[in-house]
Amino acid sequence: MKYIPTIGLEIHAELKTRTKMFCDSRNDPDEDRPNVNICPVCMGHPGTLPVTNKTAVEKATKMSLALNCTVNENSHFDRKHYFYPDLPSGFQISQFEFPLASKGKVEYDLVAADGTISEAGKVCGITRLHLENDAGKLTHRAGKTLCDYNRAGTPLMEIVTEPDLRTSEEAVAFAEELRRMLIAVGASEADMFKGMMRFDASISLREVGTEKLNPRSEIKNLNSFKALEKALQYEEKRLRSEWESTGGPLAGNITVGWLDDEGKTRILRNKENADDYRYFPEPDIPPLVISAEVIAAAKANLPPLPRMQKQHYVDMGLTPSEAQLLTDDTLLCERFTAVYKKSKDAKRASSLVLTQMRGFLNTAGKSMADAPSSAHLLALVSKIEDGTISANASKEVLEAMIESGKDPESIISEKGMAQISDDSELEEIVQKALAANADAVESFKKGKASALGAIVGWIMKETKGQANPGKVQSILQKAIQS
Ligand code: MN
Secondary structure, three states: OOOEEEEEEEEEOOOOOOEEOOOOOOOOOOOOOOOEEEOOOOOOOOOOOOOHHHHHHHHHHHHHHOOOEEEOOOEEEEEEEEEOOOOOOOOEEEEEOOOOEEEEEEEEEEOOOOOOEEEEEEEEEEEEEEEEEEEEEEEOOOOOEEEOOOOOOOOOEEEEEEEOOOOHHHHHHHHHHHHHHHHHOOOOOOHHHHHHHEEEEEEEEOOOOOOOOOOOOOEEEEEHHHHHHHHHHHHHHHHHHHHHHEEEOOOEEEEEEEEEOOOEEEEEEEOHHHHOOOOOOOOOOOOOOOOOOHHHHHHOOOOOOOOHHHHHHHHOOHHHHHHHHHHHOHHHHHHHHHHHHHHOOHHHHHHHHHHHHHHHHOOOOOOHHHHOOOHHHHHHHHHOOOOOOOOHHHHHHHHHHHHOOOOOOHHHHHOOOOOOOHHHHHHHHHHHHHHHOOOHHHHOOOOOOOOHHHHHHHHHHHHHEEEEEEHHHHHHHHHHHO
C-alpha cells in the first residue's frame, strides 16, 4: 500500500524586544541569573494589569506581511488555561478566535546536499500568525525541579502552516526559509540553540488517490532542524507500520514527544481539544486595533526578503549556492558587498570573499567572527588595483591577514612583497636583462616573437616575481626596438 504523508508545522518564535509582552520586565535571553527579570505582572499576581508591548505588535505585523498574510485590523487576546509550574498565572495570554494575521503563503526552495537548488519556488500556505506570551523554564535536577521565570511573559509569535508539506525535507527547507525571514525582518534572532525558534510538527498518512485527511500525530517541542527532520522521518515510518498492522490510520489525534537522545517518539496523550483549555476573552486587555494606514506603512517599509536577495545575487552572476551563503550570513554578506561596491565585479568579489577568504578561514580553523574587516579587505583590493601586488600575490597576503589579523600594508612591507612599478628601477632591470640575454634579443630581432617571453621570465626570476609584468612588457618592447 502506498501512503502520502501530510505535514503541517506550528512555529513558535521569540520576538526581539527590550521588554516583555505585557509588562516592562526585561526580555533578555542572555540573562543567566534566575528570576531577576520578573515583576508582579509577569508573575501573574492578582490585581495586576497587563499592557500590550507596541514593539512586539509592530514586529509581528512585519513578519505577518513578510508571510503574505492579511493583517487583521481588529484582533484580540484570549486566556488559554492549563496548570503547569512554568506558568505562574495558570493561563497563557494568546489569541484564539481573532489572530493578528491570517491566510498567507511562503515560497521556498528545496536544496540538494551539494547546495544546488533541486526544486525552486515551492509554496506552503500559512493559516495564521498570533501573539502570545512564553512560559518560564523548568530545570529538573537531582529529584528536584527549579523554576526560572525570566522567560515567563516574553513575547512569542505562533505561526501555523497549512498541511501543505509532504516530506521531512520540505518541512526543513520551509522552516529554514522561515528562519531567514524572521532574521531579515528583524522580528526574532531565531537562535535555535537558545530556543528562540521551536517547532511542533503534525503528520498524518493517507492512501494514494484519496483526499481525506486522517487523524494526525503531533510531535511537540522540536528545537532544531535536525530534530524536526529526524522526528518526522521516525513518525512517518511508525505510522506506516501501524497502518500495516492495524489496517487503518490513527483512530484519533495523538500527541507525541521527541526523545532526541533515543531518536524516537513517545506517546504523551490523546490530543486535548480546544475545550480543554477553556479559552475565554482576556478581560484586562483592550482589543488590538491596527489601522489600515499603519499596516500599509509597514508593508511599504518591509526590507528585502531572503529569496529576493538570493535572486538578486543570482542575477549578478553568482551561483545559487553562493547566493544562499550570502543570504544566510550577514557578516559574509557585509564583506562581499563592500568588495563588490569597490570592484563592481561580482565574480571577483565572490572569488576573494566566498572562495579565498572562506577557504583560508576554514584551513585556519577560524570562523567568520575572525574574518578580516571590510576595511582591511578593501585595502587589499586597493593594493591589487594600484599594482602594489599582483592578484596572485594577494592570496598570500590574504592568508597572512587571516593568520595574524594585521592589515595588508603591514604584511606587504614586512614580507617585502611590493611589486616594482617604478619606471627608472624597471628600466635598469630591463637593461641588465638585455645584456644577460643577448641570444634571445638576437632571435627576437630576427622575428622570433616568443623570445621576448624568455627575457620577461629572466626579469621575473631576478626580481622574485615582484616586477610589475605589464610595465616590464612595455619597457622591454621599447628598449629592444630602439
Ligand atoms: Mn502557542
